[in-house]
Amino acid sequence: MSARRAGGPKTGSSRGRKVRRIALWTTAGIAALAVTAGGLVYYRLNGNLSTFGSDGISKDRPDAASADAQGRVPVNLLLIGSDSRSGSNRDLGGGDDGGARSDTAILLHVYADHKHAVGVSIPRDSLVAIPSCLLPNKNWTKPQAGAMFNSAFSVGNTEQGNPACTQNTVEKLTGLRIDHTMVINFQGFADMTSAVGGVDVCLPKPVYEGDLNPNLGHRGKLLFEQGHQKISGQAALDYVRIRHGLGDGSDIGRTKRQQAFLSSLIKQVKSQGMNPVTLLPLADAVTKSLTVDESLGSAQKLVDFAMSLKDIDLHDIKFLTVPWRYQGERVALVHPDADQLWAALKADRTLDGQDASAGPAPADSPTAAPGQSTAPAKVDGTGIKVAVHNGTETAGLAGKAAATLEASGFTVTDRANAASHTHATTLVEYGPGEQAKAEQVAALFPGATLQAGSHAGISLTLGADYAAGNGTTAAPPPLPTGPLPTSVSQARSADDDTCSDLT
Template identity: 45%
Template sequence: GSGLPSGPGRAAARRARKKRNRRRRVFLPIGIGVSLLLLTGISAAYVAYQRLNGNIKTDAVDGKLNADRPQAGGNGTGKPMNLLVIGSDSRAGGNRALGGGGDIGERSDTMLFVHLTSDRRRAVVMSIPRDLLVDIPSCVTKDGTRSEARRRVMFNSAFEVGGAACTRNTVEKVTDMRVDHHIIIDFAGFKGMVDAVGGVEICLPGNVQDRQGHISLSAGRRKVDGREALDYVRFRHDNAVGGDGSDLGRIRRQQAFMASLARQIRSSDTLTSPTKLFGLADALTKSIRADEGLDSVKDLVELARGLGNLDTKDITFAHIPVYNPPDDTNRVALVQPDARRLFEAINRDDPLDGSRKLAATPATPTASAAVEPTRPAVPHKPTAKAPGKRTSASATGSPPAEPSKPPIKPVTRDANQDVCRAN
């Protein structure tokens, strides 16, 4: 015969393949979650454990989070977890050579809101534009004083005012979702993570020559090392590749890169090579700061163990609906009530593919602090008004709940999408 199994033998082969696939499941908020899972493979080695534990720095928020915080969300079956992953643009130490320029201080260069559902079977990764116009509440500053509340300023300035704690306060006020933990990663940590997995595949529709950022990337599909990967996710002068120079083009590339990184780890021998495994975990922990609940290998491993059933196909990348306000076209503002409905859906653990059944009772309106337009927003070119078209909320508050609206279905992509299609 052909030597191929048939009947019961073929079924057994399928079960074996399925079992192997389950072992290769990963979770990914820009590589943090992947590395958390990888840490479970080395935490038993005492020397490695001590070294990794000593790498992690604590970014304390105790006493800095505002009192008027949202309650935990979920669908009544458990407690979800919301993790804020902050990419820092600090030029301290080796980061200056990677980031370029002579900037002082530290701002949030990339911001990912990662929602893990109550059953830990799905995750949503929502990118927050750094140039989103928001109202920043009063925060404890880095010198211990309290800042004044600020209106209509860029979102990433919250990090400069009061670090991760002020950023968390701002996210909670804008989205009405509670942030449970945060992790900060710098340029060196990102580069080391990519190099540790042997590079990651990217795809560009055209050549990139960003003289201002000293970035040169060639068109097409190819694998890049850590330095080139950092250039790929950071460059903003992207008109040559179909962008408009805004932060939205960067967000699309970053989400495509995260998915590609997940696939690279799944397809390489990183999971089975102790040397590569430790190299990845060491590179990452050297360059992260975490709040008091995630600042040890033990905490990270406990988080990872709760994510064993999460597959890349269960990770959804969501885009916040925004538009360019007429009085400041270099910034973006939330399109309402679309943004509010997206935040509510995430907070309730609703799927974002439009499959949720209509609720019998209206949802509670959120108290959004994001800057909203003073007149109906038109985020696209004017067209004939379609039946049921939504308009923006007023500047004085959120619109009433609309129980007759269909389930939310925002612009999303999943982690299995090909990197060339994702740009």
């Protein structure tokens, strides 16, 4: 058969190759446009987001949580609801006087296994100790004893509030280190509920305008019918703010409804799929009204944090209020119940007394005998530089740790004694943007604590726990065990019916 003449009709094979090339370039072009569009969305969201400085965070803080045997660490997020009087918040019910108040505060503890989470509400009228806090003029206040909890957010009397002071107060109250703090105002809350298409709620009885605003002087029009309904925007904001006309009219009763609302909101978001495609519109709705700490200060970090929660089953997301009792018109925390709750969270134990940090040991990892270290995790430290410091009186530990690091590909830049020789726990400190690398280091030293710093670089400070693993000192004490008091263990699950346990 003769060859086809130049310019003659093309064969089916040639046409097929051309079609495939066109399809390939079309697909590549669409992908490039999608990436560019996604980048522009993140850029816009980053411009919307506000952060508060770390200069107001107390220097006297609880230790960061330790990593478990798999290198995982629990996360503590402080969520603050602000009723700032500035901007559009005034039209949504923020009031006419200046400043900002926090009527809602929830400490969310995400367990190291990222399979469980607990949100603990702290009543706004709780009597607590407020530590020294930074004012706008850069002076520090004197500590206050027996102050109302929500007054911490108002220290300095600014339109933005003082999230750093609230964070300091929660750390002092709980003994837990707060990893991230997030403040959302009225406008952001309303926009968020609209972005997800509304949230299912339940009312134990009809609610009228006069219930939302007792100063109205008459019942007013009907705001909510009794029973199940889907709400968003201003209606959702009214729902979580209703205090009078339901139950005993207290803030505690309102807190229960807020917990039910958050459970329903989480259920709605998860039903739509926990992925960037569904989360970005939600982020777009709230970033203009959101203030976060510097380490959470980008849209990408917010979405990444949300994505880290996607594998938590609704039944394993719990909400409760810290054990409390009335003290006159205020609220006092009940001891030792509250102390046991904080201790359980610090030990990463669930409300039924299980250790959420304990995961199945890798198949090739033998069980360690008391006083001996487990087999090092398999980690690739190529390109990661680490300075090693001995924080104990035991000689030779820096050299042993350096050898462990170098065997996994890390570059050890320094071997020296730490300024203090009384470190109980091994510490991995890291600079901005280096958390992932620090987690690689911590994976080689089970039980090590991760701590963010302001200076670049990663340093490993060895503590008595590392010395114990090398057979030189006693092992650290065991974690607390056993179930928590009924006041703590009876919590709402995110999959509970929205009409249950309301006042």
